[in-house]
Amino acid sequence: MKNTLRFLFLLAALAFIGVQQLLAQTPALSQSAPAINSQYSLQQAIDYAIKNKASLQATRLGEQTAAAKVGEIRSAGLPQVNVAANLADNFKLQKSLVDFGALGGGSSATQLSSTDITNAQNGQTVNLKTVTVASDPVPPQAFAFGLQYAGNTSASVSQLLFDGAYLIGLKAAKVYTELAKKQTQQAEIDVVEQVSKAYYSTLVARARLGLLARNVQRLDTVLYQTSETFKAGFAEKIDVDRLRVQRNNLVVEQQKAQRLTELSLALLKFQMGLSQDQPVQLTDSLGSAVVDASSLRQRLGAANFNTGGGVAGQAGVPTGTAPASTTPDQSRQDQQAALSGGRTGQLAAAFNYNNRIEFSTLETQQALAGLDLANRRAGAYPRLLATAAYGFSGSAKSFGDLMAFRGPDSRAGNGFPNQNWFGFGNVGLSLQVPVFDGFRRKYQVQQARVAQQSIEKGFETLRQSIDLQDAQSRTTLINALDVLDNQKANLDLASDVARVSRIKFQEGVGSNLEVVTAETELRAAQTNYYAAIYDVLVAKVDRDKATGELYNQAKK
Structure with missing residues (x-):
């Protein structure tokens, strides 16, 4: 008897101390520092960012919160055990x-x-x-x-036998976990997009910086030759001055490009989650990053302007093999849709909205809204619990006498029983039937139904938004490809003009002004060409994101 009472008091004290420590404890996220690598390809940069970017790690904590929420919901269906102990000084009975x-x-x-x-x-x-x-x-x-000093200690246990809301809550917990994972995937897609664009920006800036360095070297050669010709009396001083002005402008442009390259690299480090003092070397080249324009045009169903397409008696828009059921009218409609930036009938039929994580996330939210509505309705169901309790209560005139823990076998000196602690116990069932709650549940059901209808309305808006993004990204990419083709042709022409102008000047049949003008136009063509390359790369990333392929490509 005495040992049992002391054990119950000790158990209650340990439970209280354990709760206090649990509330005061702050879990620390311990993770080993990732190995630092200074050389990164685009895929390696994406992989590093997905694993180490702080904002993405914070998003992943939402998955841990969801897992803890599932455990919390499941715990309601497990036995609930409580230990309690009380001491009282009834100084006035x-x-x-x-x-x-x-x-x-x-x-x-x-x-x-x-x-x-x-x-x-x-x-x-x-x-x-x-x-x-x-x-x-x-x-x-x-x-x-009663007596002045009293105490009691008890242990109780309850087990949930039936609760409709609990069963629905278990289903909702799984869906909630799935929603947290999709939100993390959405954040990963954003990281892939940001790292890809920053990486491409750095590649373009680095390639343009190298090209400017070669331009400076070439202009230095022309300037040296012109200076020597001037010293020999076969050139004018104004020719030398023009080239020096040209070189000064080119050096300033080179310095600006150097700073832009450093800024692009700093942005890449930020998107990857690297510190700014960490050295980074890009292993991918701009040539490997440039897309195959002709194959990309074929995938897009767009006209190739080198061979004509789509209008005024020119060749037809290159498309895949049409199904046997495709009519000539449908083919013409698909061609016009392709030229206008929209999806053709074949592409629209093959497009799967579930490739977009936003659509899949909205579907999960719709499932949660349906479960929430069912949970509100389940509030009308009864709850059944099994309960049990066992404990002891006692009283005495003094505190020391109370803590003596005398049981039924205890006797006083005169032989009379002097028991001061008495045991008690019970088992039973608890049935809780909600009868009337002032229409609270009715209005909760109405709110849940409206929330579900709002999500259903959001599907149409999201479909229209995805269709618009698909058309915009497709049109932007086609336009960027056209501009790239044009700028590549302009660059070839400007390079040829500059080469011929230098030859004519060296042979004495051309003027220095022609060389300066040709070099200026060449630099402008080079700038436009690299800007067009960057626009194509960015447009390709946006296109892959619009079609839902960006995440899958990053995972390959």
């Missing part, structure tokens, strides 16, 4: 009126003297005797029940 005169019945009753009543009120033992009293009973007297 509560009194109640007791009709002692009615205890004997008839003329036989229990009579107390004033001294006996005083002793009983003070908590002292009074021996009651049955005596014959007068016909007038004793009036009710104030009597204090």
